[in-house]
Amino acid sequence: MFQTRMTEMLNIQYPIMQGGMHILSTAELVAAVSNAGGLGTLVSAMFPTVEELRQEIRKTKSLTDKPFAVNITLAPMVRPVNTEEYIDALIAEGVRIVETAARSPEPYMKRFKDGGVTVIHKVARTRDAITAARVGADIVSVVGYEAGGMPGLEDVTTMVRLPATVNAVKIPVLAAGGIADARGFLAALALGAEGVVMGTRFVVTKECPAHPKAKEWFLNAKETDTMMIVSHTLKDGHRYLRNKPAEEFHELESKAATIEELLPVLAGAKGRIVWEEGDINVGVASCGQAVGLIHDIPTVKEVIDGIINGAKAILEERLYPLVKG
Numbered sequence: 001m002f003q004t005r006m007t008e009m010l011n012i013q014y015p016i017m018q019g020g021m022h023i024l025s026t027a028e029l030v031a032a033v034s035n036a037g038g039l040g041t042l043v044s045a046m047f048p049t050v051e052e053l054r055q056e057i058r059k060t061k062s063l064t065d066k067p068f069a070v071n072i073t074l075a076p077m078v079r080p081v082n083t084e085e086y087i088d089a090l091i092a093e094g095v096r097i098v099e100t101a102a103r104s105p106e107p108y109m110k111r112f113k114d115g116g117v118t119v120i121h122k123v124a125r126t127r128d129a130i131t132a133a134r135v136g137a138d139i140v141s142v143v144g145y146e147a148g149g150m151p152g153l154e155d156v157t158t159m160v161r162l163p164a165t166v167n168a169v170k171i172p173v174l175a176a177g178g179i180a181d182a183r184g185f186l187a188a189l190a191l192g193a194e195g196v197v198m199g200t201r202f203v204v205t206k207e208c209p210a211h212p213k214a215k216e217w218f219l220n221a222k223e224t225d226t227m228m229i230v231s232h233t234l235k236d237g238h239r240y241l242r243n244k245p246a247e248e249f250h251e252l253e254s255k256a257a258t259i260e261e262l263l264p265v266l267a268g269a270k271g272r273i274v275w276e277e278g279d280i281n282v283g284v285a286s287c288g289q290a291v292g293l294i295h296d297i298p299t300v301k302e303v304i305d306g307i308i309n310g311a312k313a314i315l316e317e318r319l320y321p322l323v324k325g
C-alpha cells in the first residue's frame with residue numbers, strides 16, 4: 001500500500017521519512033522509524049568526531065536491519081570542517097542513503113555517487129530543487145513555511161511550494177513541513193509528492209529521547225505558538241516554539257546583531273538543556289506549526305501505522321464516495 005518511487009528507490013515499506021532532528025535523532029528513534037517501515041535519519045552534526053558517528057551508525061544497525069539515512073547539514077556553522085571524512089565514514093559503515101540540507105550537495109556528489117549513496121537533498125526554494133536535480137541528487141525534499149527547523153526565507157507554504165516543485169523537476173519530490181497525520185500525508189500525495197518528511201510529529205513519540213517536560217511543552221502548544229525568525233546574520237529563517245530565548249533571538253536580529261552576540265542565545269549547549277533536562281526557558285527548540293495537530297505521545301509505530309491506516313480510511317470513507325457520486 002502507498003508504494004511510490006520513494007519506497008522503491010529506498011527499499012522501504014512506507015513513503016514516510018523522519019528528517020534529521022539533531023540530538024533527538026538517536027539510534028533508538030532512527031531504528032524505531034525504520035523498523036516501523038519508514039526511513040529514520042541520524043544527524044552527523046551531533047557527533048563531534050567521526051568515530052562517534054561510526055559508533056552511532058553501528059548502534060543503529062544493531063537495532064534495525066532496515067535502511068536508514070544520515071543527515072549532513074551543510075550550513076557553514078553546522079557543517080563539520082572535515083565533511084569529507086564524515087561522508088567516507090558513513091559509506092564505510094554501509095550507509096547508502098544521505099539527507100543533505102542547507103547548502104548544495106554539489107561539492108560532495110562525486111563522493112556520494114562513487115560510494116553508491118542515494119542522495120535526498122532538502123531544499124526550501126523551488127530553484128534549489130532544480131539545482132539539486134541538475135547536480136545529480138536522486139530525490140529532493142521540499143520544505144514549506146510551516147516546517148520546524150529551517151523553512152527558508154520565501155514564506156511559501158507546503159500547499160503551494162510542493163506542487164510548484166513537482167512541476168519543476170523530474171526526480172521524486174518529498175513533502176516536508178506541516179505534516180503530522182493521515183490527512184497531511186494524503187494531501188501531500190495528492191499534491192504530487194512521492195512521500196513525506198516529518199520532524200515535529202516525531203519529537204512527541206515514546207522513542208524520542210526529548211525530556212518529558214519538553215514533550216509536554218510540545219503537546220500543549222497550538223499551531224499559533226511557533227515563531228519564525230529571519231536571521232540576516234545566519235542568512236536563513238528558523239522556526240522555533242515560542243519562548244524567551246526565541247524572543248531574544250528575534251530581538252537581537254531586529255537590531256542586526258553580530259554572530260558573537262547571537263551565539264550565546266543559540267549555543268548548542270542550551271538547546272541540549274531543553275531536550276536533555278526539560279528546562280524549556282534556556283534555549284531554542286525547532287518546532288513546526290504541525291505541533292498544533294499533536295495531541296498524544298504514541299510510539300513511532302503507532303504514528304506510522306496511524307498515518308497509513310488513516311489515509312486508507314480517508315480514501316475509502318470520504319474520497320471514493322465523493323467520486324462515485
Ligand SMILES: Cc1cc2nc3c(=O)[nH]c(=O)nc-3n(C[C@H](O)[C@H](O)[C@H](O)COP(=O)(O)O)c2cc1C
Nearest residue numbers: 019020021022101147148149177178198199200288
Ligand atoms: C527538533 C527538530 C530538530 C531538527 N533538526 C534538524 C537538523 O539537525 N538538520 C536538518 O536538516 N533538519 C532538522 N530539522 C528539520 C526536519 O528534518 C524536517 O525537515 C522538518 O521538521 C519538517 O517539518 P515539520 O517539523 O513540520 O514536520 C529539525 C526539526 C525539528 C522539529
